[in-house]
Each structure stands twice: as C-alpha cells, then as structure tokens.
Amino acid sequence: MKLRALPCAVGAALAVLAAALAAADSPPAPASVNLPQVRDGTTRLEWAQRMADSEIKRLGVPATPKWDYTSALFATSLLELGNSTPLKNFTGRNYRDYVERLIGGCVNAEGNITSYKAGDHSLDEVAPARVLVTLYTLTGDARYKKAADLVHAQFKEQPRTSDGGFWHKQGYPNQMWLDGLYMGEPFYAAYAKVFNQPSDFDDITKQILLADQHTYDPKTGLFYHGWDDTRKQSWADPATGHSPSFWGRGEGWYAMAMVDVLEDLPADHPNRVKILDVLHRLADGLVRWQDPQTGLWWQVLDQGSREGNYLEASGSSMFVYALAKAVNHGWLPKEKYAAAALRGFDGLTNTLVKSNADGSLSLTQICETAGLGRLGNSGAYRDGTFDYYVHQTRMVNDDLKGVGAFVLAGVEADELGVSDSKSNHAAEGQPAAASSTVSPRDAANAADLTPEQVAQFGWEALPQILAHIKEPTFPDKNFPITDYGAKADGTTDCTDAIRQAIAACHAAGGGHVVVPEGTFLTGGIQLLSNVDLHLTDSAVLQFVPDPAKYPRVLVRHEGVERTDISGPIYAFEQENIAVTGKGVLDGGGERNWVAQVGANSRPNFIVPLRCKNVLIDGLTIHDSPMWEINPVYCTNVIVRNLNISSHDANNDGCDPDSCKYVLIDHCTFDTGDDCIAIKCGKDDDGRRVNVPTEFVIVRNCTMKDGHGGVTLGSECTPAIRNVFVEDCVMSSPNLNAFFRFKDSPARGGIIENAYMRNVQVGTIARGNSNAGILIQYNYQYTPGRTPGNYTPILRNVNISNVTGANVPRLVILQAPANAVIENISVSNCTFTGPNPNELDQFAGKIKFDNVKILIPTAVIPPPGSSILSADWH
Numbered sequence: 001m002k003l004r005a006l007p008c009a010v011g012a013a014l015a016v017l018a019a020a021l022a023a024a025d026s027p028p029a030p031a032s033v034n035l036p037q038v039r040d041g042t043t044r045l046e047w048a049q050r051m052a053d054s055e056i057k058r059l060g061v062p063a064t065p066k067w068d069y070t071s072a073l074f075a076t077s078l079l080e081l082g083n084s085t086p087l088k089n090f091t092g093r094n095y096r097d098y099v100e101r102l103i104g105g106c107v108n109a110e111g112n113i114t115s116y117k118a119g120d121h122s123l124d125e126v127a128p129a130r131v132l133v134t135l136y137t138l139t140g141d142a143r144y145k146k147a148a149d150l151v152h153a154q155f156k157e158q159p160r161t162s163d164g165g166f167w168h169k170q171g172y173p174n175q176m177w178l179d180g181l182y183m184g185e186p187f188y189a190a191y192a193k194v195f196n197q198p199s200d201f202d203d204i205t206k207q208i209l210l211a212d213q214h215t216y217d218p219k220t221g222l223f224y225h226g227w228d229d230t231r232k233q234s235w236a237d238p239a240t241g242h243s244p245s246f247w248g249r250g251e252g253w254y255a256m257a258m259v260d261v262l263e264d265l266p267a268d269h270p271n272r273v274k275i276l277d278v279l280h281r282l283a284d285g286l287v288r289w290q291d292p293q294t295g296l297w298w299q300v301l302d303q304g305s306r307e308g309n310y311l312e313a314s315g316s317s318m319f320v321y322a323l324a325k326a327v328n329h330g331w332l333p334k335e336k337y338a339a340a341a342l343r344g345f346d347g348l349t350n351t352l353v354k355s356n357a358d359g360s361l362s363l364t365q366i367c368e369t370a371g372l373g374r375l376g377n378s379g380a381y382r383d384g385t386f387d388y389y390v391h392q393t394r395m396v397n398d399d400l401k402g403v404g405a406f407v408l409a410g411v412e413a414d415e416l417g418v419s420d421s422k423s424n425h426a427a428e429g430q431p432a433a434a435s436s437t438v439s440p441r442d443a444a445n446a447a448d449l450t451p452e453q454v455a456q457f458g459w460e461a462l463p464q465i466l467a468h469i470k471e472p473t474f475p476d477k478n479f480p481i482t483d484y485g486a487k488a489d490g491t492t493d494c495t496d497a498i499r500q501a502i503a504a505c506h507a508a509g510g511g512h513v514v515v516p517e518g519t520f521l522t523g524g525i526q527l528l529s530n531v532d533l534h535l536t537d538s539a540v541l542q543f544v545p546d547p548a549k550y551p552r553v554l555v556r557h558e559g560v561e562r563t564d565i566s567g568p569i570y571a572f573e574q575e576n577i578a579v580t581g582k583g584v585l586d587g588g589g590e591r592n593w594v595a596q597v598g599a600n601s602r603p604n605f606i607v608p609l610r611c612k613n614v615l616i617d618g619l620t621i622h623d624s625p626m627w628e629i630n631p632v633y634c635t636n637v638i639v640r641n642l643n644i645s646s647h648d649a650n651n652d653g654c655d656p657d658s659c660k661y662v663l664i665d666h667c668t669f670d671t672g673d674d675c676i677a678i679k680c681g682k683d684d685d686g687r688r689v690n691v692p693t694e695f696v697i698v699r700n701c702t703m704k705d706g707h708g709g710v711t712l713g714s715e716c717t718p719a720i721r722n723v724f725v726e727d728c729v730m731s732s733p734n735l736n737a738f739f740r741f742k743d744s745p746a747r748g749g750i751i752e753n754a755y756m757r758n759v760q761v762g763t764i765a766r767g768n769s770n771a772g773i774l775i776q777y778n779y780q781y782t783p784g785r786t787p788g789n790y791t792p793i794l795r796n797v798n799i800s801n802v803t804g805a806n807v808p809r810l811v812i813l814q815a816p817a818n819a820v821i822e823n824i825s826v827s828n829c830t831f832t833g834p835n836p837n838e839l840d841q842f843a844g845k846i847k848f849d850n851v852k853i854l855i856p857t858a859v860i861p862p863p864g865s866s867i868l869s870a871d872w873h
Contacts, residue, residue, distance in 0.1 A: 065102055065104075065105030066106070074400040078099050084411050100139075107132065113151070123183035124169070129187045132148045136148065164206060172373065178211060185260075188203070202271075212278045214242060215227050216281065217246070225250040225251075225372060228242075233372070248299055249370070255279075255282055256405075283336075299311075300386050306386070323337050324338075341413055352365050353406075366395040449464060449695075468661045469638060472577070473576075475510050481513060481516075485500075498515075501513045514534050517538040525541075534578075534580050535583025545588040550567075552566070554609065579606060579616050590646075604624070604629075605628045615638045617638070617639075617641050620642075622645045627673075630654075640667060641666050644670065647671065650673050652673045656679070657680060658680045664676060670704040674740070680720050686749070708736060708738075708740030713740075719752070728758075729760045732762075738764065743792035747792060753796045755798045756802065759803075762804075764806065775812065775821070776814050781816070791819070808834065811839070825847045831853055831854070836853040
C-alpha cells in the first residue's frame with residue numbers, strides 16, 4: 001500500500017497504548033495529540049485509526065490474552081492499519097506489539113496454544129492462527145510457526161459433509177455456515193502461501209465453491225446463512241437444506257473470506273476464475289440490496305425497513321471492506337462497485353459512528369451474536385428466521401466483530417478513494433496482461449479488457465465481461481394502458497393511449513407500462529427512461545404497417561446513418577428501458593411494409609439507439625418489417641427468453657450494432673436471415689462513426705432456420721471483437737452455417753477474438769455456398785466493380801467442443817488476396833458428413849486439433865476402403 005501524508009491523528013488512545021508498552025521495553029511514544037472532533041475533513045483512514053485507538057483505550061493492554069475469532073479480527077485490522085499509515089515505522093510497531101500481546105500471548109515458549117482444543121473441531125478456533133502466520137513473517141519467531149502447524153493439522157481431521165465441506169463445529173454436524181469460511185480459509189490460504197503448501201489451495205477453493213453451491217439464491221443474489229447436508233435440522237429447508245434468511249454478517253464473513261483468500265491464491269490456480277465469478281455475483285447482490293438513503297445494509301439483507309429490521313454495523317463494515325479491497329486489487333471493476341463501497345463507509349461514519357466527550361469514537365448497532373440450532377443466549381431456539389435475527393442483542397463497542405471490520409473497511413476505503421491507489425498501478429492495470437500467470441481481472445482491473453488481453457485469456461475473460469452487464473430495475477408502479485383509453489378489441493388505434501401511459505410512467509420516476517390481455521392495435525411506440533413496457537400473458541401488440549403512424553427519426557439502416565421512419569418500438573438516448581413479459585409483438589409482416597414504404601425503408605422492429613441499460617425479455621416476436629432486435633450505439637444490453645419466428649426477407653433475429661456489453665441468453669431463433677448478426681457500421685460511414693461492437697455473449701440459445709446461427713458482419717467497420725458463444729443448439733435443413741464471418745475490401749473492418757464452445761449442431765443445409773464454418777471475405781464484392789481497397793482482417797477465432805450430426809461441408813473460406821486470415825483454430829470437435837480431404841486446403845489458415853470427421857452410417861465406403869473416420873491434429 002502507498003504511504004501518504006496524513007494530519008497528525010495518533011491520538012490520546014495511542015499514547016496510552018504506547019506508554020503501556022514502553023514499560024515492557026517498547027520504544028517511547030510520541031507526544032499525545034487530541035483526536036479531532038470534527039466529522040468533515042477527516043479522511044477515511046483517520047476514521048479507521050481513531051476507531052482502533054478508541055477501542056485500544058477501552059480495552060487496555062490485555063492482561064490475559066484471548067484465543068478467539070473476535071480478537072483475531074481486531075488484531076488483523078490493527079496489523080493492516082499499522083501497515084498503511086505514514087507512521088508505519090512507529091505506529092505500526094506499536095500496533096504489532098499490541099497484537100503480540102493480544103494473540104501472540106496465547107502461545108507459550110514451546111509453541112503450544114493456551115485454551116486451544118483441536119479435538120473440538122471448531123473452525124472458530126482456527127481463525128486466530130492467521131495472525132500467527134503474519135507475526136511469524138514479521139518477527140521470525142519459531143513459536144508462531146509451531147503453533148500455526150498445530151492448527152493447520154486440524155484440517156486433516158476436520159469432519160466434512162458428504163461432498164467434502166468442513167463442518168462448522170463438531171457440535172454442528174453436517175453443517176456449513178458462511179461464518180466458517182472466514183474462520184478457516186484465510187488462515188488455510190496464508191499458511192499455504194507462506195509455508196509453500198500449494199496443494200492446500202485445491203481444498204481451500206473447494207470450500208468456497210461448495211458454500212456458493214449450497215447457499216446462493218439466484219433470485220435475490222444473496223447467500224443463506226447456513227446449509228444442512230442431511231436436512232435434519234429444524235431450521236433447514238427440507239428440499240434444499242439451507243436456512244431461512246439472509247443474515248448480513250453471515251454474508252459479510254463469506255465476502256471477507258473470498259477477498260482474503262484471493263490475495264494469497266496463485267494467479268494460475270484453476271479455480272481462481274470460478275471464485276472471481278462468485279465474488280462478482282455476491283457484489284451484484286450487495287449493490288442491489290444496499291440501502292439507498294444511508295449506503296448501509298440491513299440486519300436481514302432483503303427485508304429493508306420491515307418492522308424490527310435495522311441497519312447493522314458489522315455486516316455493513318464487512319461489505320465495505322470486501323468491495324473496496326476487491327476493487328483495489330482489480331478483482332471487481334472500479335466503475336461498477338467503488339461508489340457503493342465508499343457510500344457504505346461514509347454511511348457508517350454518518351449514521352452509526354458516534355463521537356464521545358473524550359474524543360474517542362463508538363460504533364453502534366452491532367449484532368452481538370447469531371447462529372443456527374441449539375438454544376441461544378435468550379434461551380430460544382435459533383431458527384434462522386427474520387424474527388430470530390432482529391431480536392438479537394445490539395452492542396455498542398466492546399464487540400470486536402464490528403470494530404475490527406470497521407477498521408479494515410476504513411483502510412481499504414481510504415485507499416480506494418485516492419487517485420494513486422493500487423488499482424491504478426501498472427502492475428494491476430492493462431500493461432500487466434503480458435504475463436500469462438495473471439488472471440484477467442487482476443490484469444484488467446476496472447477497465448475494459450483490451451483486444452490483446454482477450455486474445456490472451458480467451459474464455460477466462462468471460463466473468464470480467466459479464467460483470468459489466470447488469471439488468472435494469474424499475475420502481476414497483478404500474479401504468480395500465482387501458483387507464484389511458486386503450487381498448488383490447490384489435491381495431492381501436494391505441495397509439496396515443498400507449499404514448500400517454502409511457503409519458504406518465506416516465507414523469508412519475510418510472511415503472512411498468514402494462515399491456516393487459518387482448519389485442520391492441522398501435523403505431524410506433526417510443527420508450528422513455530425508467531420505463532418497462534410489460535406485456536402480460538395473452539397480450540398482443542399488433543403494429544400497423546402505416547408509415548404515417550411512425551415518426552421520422554435518426555436510424556442506422558444496414559450500417560449507414562440516415563433519417564427515416566422509426567421502428568415499431570424505438571428509443572433515443574434513454575437509460576434503463578425494457579420490453580418484457582409473456583405477450584406477443586406482431587410486426588405486421590415484411591410484405592405489408594414493402595407495399596407501404598418500399599424494400600429499402602422497412603424499419604427494424606425494436607431499435608434502442610444511443611441507450612444505456614436495455615432489457616428485452618420473455619416475449620414472442622414475429623412478422624418483423626426487417627430485423628427483429630437492433631440495438632444501436634447502446635451499452636449494457638440484455639436480450640433473453642425470446643421466441644423469435646419471422647421468415648421473410650432480411651428478418652435477422654438479433655443484430656447488435658456498434659454496441660458494448662451485450663448478453664443474448666436463452667432465446668429461440670427461427671428466421672429468414674441470420675439468427676444473430678453482430679454488426680458495427682458500413683464502409684465510409686462506418687469509418688466516419690468509428691464505433692466498434694465489442695463484448696458480446698451468446699449462450700443457451702436455439703437456432704433453427706437462418707442464414708447463420710451466429711454471424712459476424714457484414715457491416716463490420718471499424719471492428720467487431722470479443723464475442724463469446726456457448727451452450728447453444730443449432731439445427732435445420734435451412735441453416736446455412738453455425739458460425740459465419742462476412743467482410744470485404746469495401747468494408748476493410750476487423751473481426752477478432754471470436755470464441756465458440758459446447759455447441760450441438762444437428763443439420764446444416766446442403767449446397768455449394770453452405771458450410772458449418774462459413775468465412776465470406778468477398779461478401780457482396782466484385783473486383784473492379786465494387787469500390788474499396790481496404791484490408792479485411794479476421795483473427796483469433798477459436799471453435800471447440802462442437803458436435804455436428806449432419807454437416808455436409810465443414811468449412812468454406814473465400815477471401816481476396818489482401819485479406820488477413822490468421823490464428824483460426826478448431827479443436828476437440830466431431831462432425832459427421834464432411835469429406836476429410838477438404839480440410840487439407842486450409843493448411844496455414846486454419847489449425848485443426850483433435851477434430852474427428854465421421855462418415856454417416858447411411859453412406860457405404862467404396863470397395864477396399866477402410867477409412868471410417870479421420871482424426872486431425
């Protein structure tokens with residue numbers, strides 16, 4: 001951590017500590033300085049130091065050391081604090097000496113630990129050993145190493161669940177609690193790193209991933225407090241085994257465990273990316289449930305201001321620490337999570353920190369204790385319900401779980417809030433990506449991954465990209481279109497009624513414009529910020545192909561900007577918009593539109609242009625005038641759960657155009673042109689606008705009829721890059737290709753970093769112009785007749801784990817002499833149908849590794865032939 005100048009805030013409490021330690025041959029203390037009383041102008045690090053000094057003053061130098069996890073947390077916070085201030089050589093030494101008495105004092109001359117009982121198999125008793133590892137690295141005292149060895153041996157004997165998770169304690173059989181992840185794993189990881197036990201990291205990461213598997217709730221994005229493998233506990237859900245509620249500090253322990261383990265986990269460990277994915281999901285859940293007024297978190301996270309619930313200090317501090325530390329290290333993107341962390345810490349100082357008459361600080365509203373099963377301090381069974389958690393005693397100070405977490409939060413939040421934090425260091429920024437051992441999140445930090453980084457990391461970059469994509473949310477307010485005069489008779493023009501409902505919803509701060517059951521006739525609809533156009537079950541919006549009912553707006557028609565009639569659903573420069581529900585959007589049909597406006601003025605169906613945070617979810621869409629979904633110049637777009645059926649000319653399914661961060665998930669495409677066509681601009685106009693499309697994820701989709709399952713181009717000026725396709729099913733006698741690339745010397749664009757894996761291909765159409773992998777780099781280009789002499793580039797394409805049951809031809813590559821085609825690979829795939837000899841012609845252009853070409857069972861080999869398959873390596 002960088003050392004920075006601070007106002008002198010050592011304080012009277014630290015002077016008390018220094019004086020006490022001086023009697024034990026410690027260095028003399030500096031002159032006492034009163035702690036500042038003012039709130040404004042105090043840095044976050046000063047808040048942390050003031051809180052630490054205040055608690056030390058209250059506790060005094062411990063006469064009897066205490067081996068428990070609360071003392072360990074406070075000790076850890078003092079060591080971190082002492083390592084962060086400009087008084088490091090003096091103040092840090094004083095903090096270290098205090099820690100040696102608080103935790104180190106539990107270790108005798110032989111390296112044994114007073115009050116520690118390995119046979120109890122309690123993870124709570126493991127936590128202090130992490131402090132011993134740190135003290136050993138600071139002092140070299142062999143006692144600390146011997147004591148750490150004793151605790152480390154407990155892991156070999158610790159009882160486990162049926163799938164290998166540590167029991168929380170011997171007295172809590174077959175149970176994993178989130179608390180236990182912090183009690184055990186940070187010490188386990190620190191020991192493995194310092195004492196070179198790399199195999200330990202397999203078990204460490206396994207524990208974190210098992211907790212995710214058994215306690216994560218995708219609906220809320222939160223983690224249940226505990227899990228019972230046997231489902232025998234009264235608090236356990238009989239189907240899932242998890243406890244009933246989302247307790248703040250429980251998830252706080254888990255969050256801190258992850259970031260502390262990541263600090264020691266090798267960058268190339270195979271489970272690192274998985275844990276980073278868990279961390280991203282956890283962070284998303286925290287941001288979602290953060291109190292917007294105070295920046296804090298509730299005792300029961302998802303219950304807000306429900307009667308009895310309260311803003312709790314320890315969990316809030318833990319969340320701030322975890323978020324801030326993750327951003328500082330580059331594990332979470334700064335632009336998405338830094339503000340939440342800083343709001344959280346400032347919320348603590350503004351809401352729960354109190355200044356006392358003697359200059360010390362107090363932290364309020366700390367939950368004293370909570371658990372599961374057995375009888376609690378009140379004599380009642382700990383059932384894990386809302387009522388149980390909110391009726392636990394609230395503490396002020398004297399609870400190191402709160403104070404220790406607050407100090408850690410202040411250290412990390414302060415570093416996050418300064419311009420030269422380590423998130424801006426070269427080692428954590430983009431230049432570090434040259435090292436193959438650095439994880440993509442560590443290398444890229446909060447910034448966008450560069451094309452070079454994506455090419456380096458490949459699929460490992462996916463979690464970082466997904467972290468930028470977040471679903472918009474809307475106030476829980478409904479605006480039925482029938483309240484504004486719309487009638488579900490299929491004949492009444494409802495255009496004005498729908499527009500009025502959208503305007504009212506927008507003016508009220510947002511919500512859901514509801515289309516109820518029935519068929520509503522309408523012209524063009526323009527969405528406004530914070531509006532969700534929601535179609536209920538059996539609702540139909542029937543769009544009339546009458547150009548008079550569609551305003552003239554800025555559009556981008558096949559990659560070229562112009563003014564023309566809007567699409568049936570259009571938005572311009574809006575934020576947080578959605579079209580959702582189980583209803584039907586009927587576009588009126590391409591033929592009807594051609595009759596009204598001509599072939600070249602057909603609008604695309606849903607067109608958000610220059611918008612941010614867009615969601616299109618759940619609908620059935622058919623009979624589009626042209627392309628179905630066409631976001632243009634948009635950021636953060638989610639297209640999911642759609643059923644698209646539209647077989648007329650140019651009826652592409654989804655065409656992101658010069659967009660950034662797009663997720664297309666669980667959609668079915670049955671189209672008259674490309675199912676998904678990723679685009680970014682055409683020829684000179686594309687070069688003028690100069691906005692690429694990047695970071696597009698396609699997953700869990702089904703492709704039926706279509707010119708290409710996933711197509712990149714043909715509008716690809718300046719660039720399409722960083723596209724990931726996985727877990728899809730594609731099959732139809734009318735499907736021309738499963739992966740298609742289109743460019744030409746007129747475009748001269750770049751298509752790079754395109755990845756496909758785990759795709760099941762059934763049938764690909766027969767014909768000379770069809771193939772599983774179709775590379776058309778002379779698309780709509782005739783030398784001498786078509787203008788343009790630009791260089792089309794295709795590079796870094798990786799196709800793996802694809803199976804094709806009926807693929808008559810595997811590859812077509814058509815490219816002019818000036819095209820650059822490089823680093824194209826097909827690996828671990830099996831295709832039935834192609835001629836194995838066709839692949840010879842692609843030597844030097846495409847690398848085939850472990851690709852099996854099978855002859856269909858219906859085909860009888862010629863006499864004397866023994867070739868039933870061919871393997872390409």
